[in-house]
Amino acid sequence: MKENRYDDPIFFEKYSHMPRSEHGLEAAGEWEALQTLLPDFAHKRVLDLGCGYGWHCAYALEHGAAAVTGVDISEKMLAVARKKTGTGNVSYIRAAMEDVDFPDGSFDVVLSSLALHYVASFTDMARKIYRWLAPGGDFVFSIEHPIFTAYGNQDWYRDAEGNILHFPVDNYFFEGVREAVFLGERVTKYHHTLTTVLDGLLACGFTLRRVVEPQPPARMLDMEGMRDELRRPMMLLTAARKA
Amino acid sequence: MKENRYDDPIFFEKYSHMPRSEHGLEAAGEWEALQTLLPDFAHKRVLDLGCGYGWHCAYALEHGAAAVTGVDISEKMLAVARKKTGTGNVSYIRAAMEDVDFPDGSFDVVLSSLALHYVASFTDMARKIYRWLAPGGDFVFSIEHPIFTAYGNQDWYRDAEGNILHFPVDNYFFEGVREAVFLGERVTKYHHTLTTVLDGLLACGFTLRRVVEPQPPARMLDMEGMRDELRRPMMLLTAARKA
Numbered sequence: 001m002k003e004n005r006y007d008d009p010i011f012f013e014k015y016s017h018m019p020r021s022e023h024g025l026e027a028a029g030e031w032e033a034l035q036t037l038l039p040d041f042a043h044k045r046v047l048d049l050g051c052g053y054g055w056h057c058a059y060a061l062e063h064g065a066a067a068v069t070g071v072d073i074s075e076k077m078l079a080v081a082r083k084k085t086g087t088g089n090v091s092y093i094r095a096a097m098e099d100v101d102f103p104d105g106s107f108d109v110v111l112s113s114l115a116l117h118y119v120a121s122f123t124d125m126a127r128k129i130y131r132w133l134a135p136g137g138d139f140v141f142s143i144e145h146p147i148f149t150a151y152g153n154q155d156w157y158r159d160a161e162g163n164i165l166h167f168p169v170d171n172y173f174f175e176g177v178r179e180a181v182f183l184g185e186r187v188t189k190y191h192h193t194l195t196t197v198l199d200g201l202l203a204c205g206f207t208l209r210r211v212v213e214p215q216p217p218a219r220m221l222d223m224e225g226m227r228d229e230l231r232r233p234m235m236l237l238t239a240a241r242k243a
Numbered sequence: 244m245k246e247n248r249y250d251d252p253i254f255f256e257k258y259s260h261m262p263r264s265e266h267g268l269e270a271a272g273e274w275e276a277l278q279t280l281l282p283d284f285a286h287k288r289v290l291d292l293g294c295g296y297g298w299h300c301a302y303a304l305e306h307g308a309a310a311v312t313g314v315d316i317s318e319k320m321l322a323v324a325r326k327k328t329g330t331g332n333v334s335y336i337r338a339a340m341e342d343v344d345f346p347d348g349s350f351d352v353v354l355s356s357l358a359l360h361y362v363a364s365f366t367d368m369a370r371k372i373y374r375w376l377a378p379g380g381d382f383v384f385s386i387e388h389p390i391f392t393a394y395g396n397q398d399w400y401r402d403a404e405g406n407i408l409h410f411p412v413d414n415y416f417f418e419g420v421r422e423a424v425f426l427g428e429r430v431t432k433y434h435h436t437l438t439t440v441l442d443g444l445l446a447c448g449f450t451l452r453r454v455v456e457p458q459p460p461a462r463m464l465d466m467e468g469m470r471d472e473l474r475r476p477m478m479l480l481t482a483a484r485k486a
Contacts, residue, residue: 147390147412150475157400157411166411168400169390173458173473193476194437198454208451211441215416230416232393233437 002096003118003188006052006074014183024055029226030142030235033214034113037239039138041065044108047132049097049125049141050115054081054090060111061088069107071097098125105134112141114235117149120176122192123200130204133242139206140240145213145233149191152178156228167232197236206240213237245339246361246431249295249317257426267298272469273385273478276457277356280482282381284308287351290375292340292368292384293358297324297333303354304331312350314340341368348377355384357478360392363419365435366443373447376485382449383483388456388476392434395421399471410475440479449483456480 005011019027028034042064048057051070054077060068068090072078078092093100097112098119110129119125129139148154150172156164173193180189201208213233216226248254262270271277285307291300294313297320303311311333315321321335336343340355341362353372362368372382391397393415399407418439423432444451456476459469 151409157409166394166400166413168409169412169475170409171473172475173456193456194479195454195456198441198451202451202453208441208445208454210445211438211451213416213436213438230414232412232415236437 002073002098004073004096005185005187006072006077008185011183011185011187012074012076014185018183020055021053024053025059029216029220029229030214030237032217033212034140034142034237037140037210037212037237038111039109039140039239041109045069045106046109046111047071047102047107049110049112049129050118051081051092052077052113052115054078054084054092056111056113057081057090058085058088060109061085061090065089065109067091069093071095071100073097101128102132104131106132108134108137110137110139110141112143114142114144116141117144117189117192120190122190122196123204126200126204126206130206130242135242137242138209138239139201139242140238142214142235142237143192143197144189145236146172146192146194146197147232148234149178149180149189152180152191154178154180154182164228164231194236197238201238201240205243207243208238208240210237210239245316245341247316247339248428248430249315249320251428254426254428254430255317255319257428261426263298264296267296268302272459272463272472273457273480275460276455277383277385277480280383280453280455280480281354282352282383282482284352288312288349288377289352289354290314290345290350292353292355292372293361294324294335295320295356295358297321297327297335299354299356300324300333301328301331303352304328304333308332308352310334312336314338314343316340344371345375347374349375351377351380353380353382353384355386357385357387359384360387360432360435363433365433365439366447369443369447369449373449373485378485380485381452381482382444382485383481385457385478385480386435386440387432388479389415389435389437389440390475391477392421392423392432395423395434397421397423397425407471407474437479440481444481444483448486450486451481451483453480453482 025031046060046065046068157168268274289303289311400411
């Protein structure tokens with residue numbers, strides 16, 4: 001059974017107070033960078049894997065997508081998403097993204113925002129996405145950076161007074177389950193190496209268009225903890241295309 | 244003036260006793276992985292930037308290269324390289340790799356083994372290499388991993404007894420000079436982010452063929468310290484092609 005943390009009332013309540021939950025894409029530190037990787041959505045069939053609140057589904061619709069499909073394991077997330085994109089040509093599927101399937105060539109764009117680190121096999125997922133895309137189709141995603149997921153707890157290494165010393169990396173080539181702490185709650189994630197992600201995409205037949213580690217925009221640097229985001233990469237953004 | 248550590252007699256003496264210096268490619272932990280990224284050398288014009296002892300120049304010649312050019316800043320390195328590849332169609336240039344120039348389309352293959360972290364601007368170097376390559380030409384290189392270069396001293400973080408705790412990452416998005424310790428000697432290196440390397444290659448016009456973080460082969464795992472190489476990525480191998 002795939003973990004469904006977002007339907008836990010306490011976890012969901014905490015998540016709902018994050019800036020990105022309350023204020024959407026503009027409040028996400030990586031959004032300005034991610035936007036530069038997105039394709040033209042006009043008349044496209046779009047799939048969003050791990051769509052959460054549906055911010056990216058709404059964005060695709062607003063930018064002319066012909067149809068959008070959002071997949072998420074959490075009913076609470078989808079309830080918010082349905083409200084947000086009520087009248088558009090959008091359908092939501094409640095399922096773990098590993099469990100859905102679509103006919104070959106069903107989509108022109110596949111998006112996934114900060115969800116693929118919940119998947120045990122990145123490679124299996126990438127192969128399916130390649131199959132679901134029409135030729136020339138785009139796969140654009142953000143994922144927690146392999147450096148961020150390797151150690152496990154996803155926290156800084158601190159001195160006795162609690163001051164940040166650095167970010168720890170360990171067990172890098174041992175892929176698999178990590179028990180991380182997010183919003184003060186235990187969450188199961190999966191560590192994949194950069195090789196598994198990027199060389200895996202190439203092995204599937206994708207070409208790589210962009211590979212970006214986002215930095216918070218200057219306007220956010222005075223927010224609490226944001227300058228520390230310059231001390232280690234937390235996310236990896238990738239734009240790949242099916243030949 | 245670019246740093247020339249390898250002409251320092253003490254540094255060079257220490258380097259000459261490393262397994263890879265005494266025994267060549269087979270003794271390099273990354274060689275088995277790097278080999279899978281190399282193109283067919285038959286009838287190719289090959290440039291090796293930071294050629295050192297000339298192991299890769301010799302390999303290219305043995306595999307049918309039409310002509311090989313090796314560039315290195317160190318006269319001591321080139322003296323060894325000249326001996327190793329004496330009779331082949333090879334020429335050596337003593338220069339910092341930032342200072343050489345060639346006519347457009349001069350080479351079919353550009354190699355660089357563990358040398359590009361000595362270059363202040365990866366982007367400038369990549370642009371030149373793109374220009375020097377003929378259409379369809381290959382650029383294959385190993386570079387110290389951005390995770391390995393970010394912190395600076397390139398050493399493990401240890402407890403009071405000297406036991407390894409983890410590998411530290413810090414100052415990731417602050418690119419530039421790092422004073423590392425290699426073979427017990429101070430060496431100036433440059434930290435580049437993964438974005439600068441991979442997205443930089445894409446921005447130049449290269450397509451990415453392979454992106455690999457090498458793991459030591461099973462036969463080496465009982466060598467001293469080699470199992471620790473599974474705890475963090477030390478190198479990044481990349482194969483790129485000029486469209």
